[in-house]
Amino acid sequence: MSTAMRFDGELAEIRFGCGLSPNHALATGPEDVLSQLAAPDLAAQAWPIPDFDGAMAEARAYISLRQEQREAVGTEAFEARNVALTEQRARLRDLRADWFRSRLLRCATSAQPFRERLTLFWADHFTAQGKVPALRYAASPYVESSIRPNVSGLFEDLLIAAVTGPLMLHYLDQHRSTGPNSPRAKRVSDRRGQDIGLNENLAREVLELHTLGVDGPYTQQDVRELAELFTGLGYSLKDGFTFRPGWAEPGAETVLGQSYGGDSAQLEPILNALRDLARHPATAQHISRKLAVHFVSDAPDRHLVAYMAARYQETGGDLLAVYAAMLDHPEAWQPQLANVKPPFSYLASACRALAIPPAALGGLSRGQINRFFLRPMQAMGQRWEFAGGPDGWAEADAAWITPQALAERIRWSMDVPARLLRTLPDPQQAADQALGARQDARLRFVVSAAETEREALGLILTSPAFQRR
Amino acid sequence: MPARTYSRRTFLARSGLIGCSLAASPLLTPVSFAAAPWDNRLVVIILRGGMDALDVIQPYGDPAYAGLRPSLAGGPGNGGLDLDGYFSLHPALAPLMPLWQAGELGFVHAVSTPYRNKRSHFDGQDLLEAGTPGLHQRRDGWLNRLLQVTPGVEARTAFAIGQGEMKLLQGPAPVSDWSPDAQLALSPQAERLASLMMEDDPLFHAALSEALDLARDGAPSPLGGEKRPAAHRRIADYAAQQLRQDSRIAAFSINGWDTHNRQSGALRRSLGRLSDTILTLQAGLGTAIWRKTTIVAMTEFGRTVRENGTGGTDHGTGGAMVLAGGAIAGGRVLGQWPGLDEAALFDRRDLMPTGDVRAYMGWILNAMAQTNRADIRDVIFPGVDLGRDPGIVRA
Incomplete structure (x- = not known):
């Protein structure tokens, strides 16, 4: 172990937190970073987001207003009902902007930034999206209910919470999948002459993305059997998650050589299969590697990954122990910043470094949230809460630093922070706040040679030292 | 097919466009002189x-x-x-x-x-x-x-x-x-400083050079109309x-x-x-x-x-x-x-x-x-x- 590869408080904030902040003291050691997870969730209290049930209430309101509007087509009542529907639609958009703001403020102000990073990481690992208007805004409440409370427990609990989350069941089509020999399939076939059946989407992604990994020891047959086992998982807008025995494929299913279920359709065998998948050595490897890639380097040292995976297996997937192993390993502390911040983290870390007052962000209208944050993020390659697929956002640095994305990062840095600050900080002070010890002579020259304070600020935020972590 | 011996540069030279009014020629501004490896x-x-x-x-x-x-x-x-x-x-x-x-x-x-x-x-x-x-x-x-x-x-x-x-x-x-959709407009000084600052990071340096090149001649599309x-x-x-x-x-x-x-x-x-x-x-x-x-x-x-x-x-x-x-x-x-x-x-x-x-x-x-x-x-x-x-x- 090289002497340089040891704990460094600034590095802890940059690599495992949301970046440096003039308002917070540096972490003092790996235990200090981990202790953030044991403390009450202060950022969620300060910047609340409703749980998924709250979002469902809004979705129900939207659907019933839409129904009423449709029923009124051609009648005198139409105009008023159309206005009511339009208002609810606007309300959903406002809520989405509010929730984005809360998530930004949590990263920008939290004294427990490791929790924010883990929440972002696992929300991405378990990407779920609304595919219909009523649920298009539901991703933040899903993260609030299914992901955030589970980031430091057993992986199996996180897996179960995410996979049985209504938004995941919706996103990966599980709520429509029916056992081909289930009572429901027979009924539909008798009544309507239609054959309905399985949809493999969720089962495949659970194996490929959520647990074993694409190189894992599973076959198409395992996908099929797991899809049959999953039948019955569903949700309703009224009650949230439900298990629907009438949709379930009768009989036992064999996944990775293990038999689950049997005579009567029940939820427990499904949860048991998820628990077994969570504890599988291939999952230990996949999850450890993904964490190391995300937090340390696109090409993590194999000893680091092996060390984490060993802790994972010893503890049956205790995530806190896996994080402790990561923070304990010298490879996690290589001083060279290897990864690039994805757009959301980049913008949030800029707000944090410049200590943009929460009131300045709190006062932004929905239109300003779009103009200052959501649209720029999209131009940087990250459409908020809508990754390209269930595999989430890219980890590879090159995916984020393309010419057009970098152009947008520069444009944003030169423009938006200055709009959010009443007075611009002295450039050298801004450089100290944003970069700490990670300034070289060239950067100091650049800061001193800029023609305006605004450009100096923009250049600091676009320096590779600030864009990496 | 024979190797291409004919490039836009020779064409322009032969047709007398290169010379006194090179910089002013509207034909030259949007094109570069490179010969492509094939025509298809x-x-x-x-x-x-x-x-x-x-x-x-x-x-x-x-x-x-x-x-x-x-x-x-x-x-x-x-x-x-x-x-x-x-x-x-x-x-x-x-x-x-x-x-x-x-x-x-x-x-x-x-x-x-x-x-x-x-x-x-x-x-x-x-x-x-x-x-x-x-x-x-x-x-x-x-x-x-x-x-x-x-x-x-x-x-x-x-x-x-x-x-x-x-x-x-x-x-x-x-x-x-x-x-x-991309756009990048920097003052000459900021452009120079940004290039200097990214010089040692190959990923950022390459992306920036290309962004600056493309922004310079990425003329807006001629597609007109009120709606994008x-x-x-x-x-x-x-x-x-x-x-x-x-x-x-x-x-x-x-x-x-x-x-x-x-x-x-x-x-x-x-x-x-x-x-x-x-x-x-x-x-x-x-x-x-x-x-x-x-x-x-x-x-x-x-x-x-x-x-x-x-x-x-x-x-x-x-x-x-x-x-x-x-x-x-x-x-x-x-x-x-x-x-x-x-x-x-x-x-x-x-x-x-x-x-x-x-x-x-x-x-x-x-x-x-x-x-x-x-x-x-x-x-x-x-x-x-x-x-x-x-x-x-x-x-």
């Missing part, structure tokens, strides 16, 4: 999500077809546009029928990459773009390797367009990468704009093919975008360049031959390629049709692939870029069995 144009479109070949080029002549697709029924009786008495075209591609009649639209059916069994989008796309027999064998993409074996390539020769990653163009050969055209049209228009100049290759994606649910609506929308894209390219390229152009649309895999329980189809194996352009000998559905009997299917669920997309693509490169077969077999698509030349690009 290639557009590669990746259809991400797995296009359902059976619903796009509908094998209504196959006796098993109707039974497999009760609600997603195709064929002339259900609105399909008859192509050749056996296959019909999805009605959402009706705007392309004039191209079919002119021999400028064609298809290859029942093809796939070597990817089998796991049916993952991400691996499927990785393999499609890597062009290798198996996963994780090469870090670069096959289209980048074409550039690697071609002398005289410059960054502008090939463009990856749009905001998504285009792995098929990634690799050591220089390529340009741009989105029609949809993203796919802007991409096609930008591609055409580059291909009219020194670029020879453009690659971009059209997403939205993962039709697990209610396929009829989703597929119609995606096909609409594909059809728009091809027609926007045709209009933007102009007749002379359109005649030299081959457009190839490919997807990571096909979908299950049977409908699933939710009015859609799941991930499958054999799929199809869509070919267009004035350079192709179209008006044909190429490929060897395996049939849809249960016994003829792959894994009793998917269309059996009878050809390799890499072989068809290899022959296209052979014809349009004069790439020799050894380079195609050994470098671009390692180990591909090229088989007989299907004659897609007109000689």
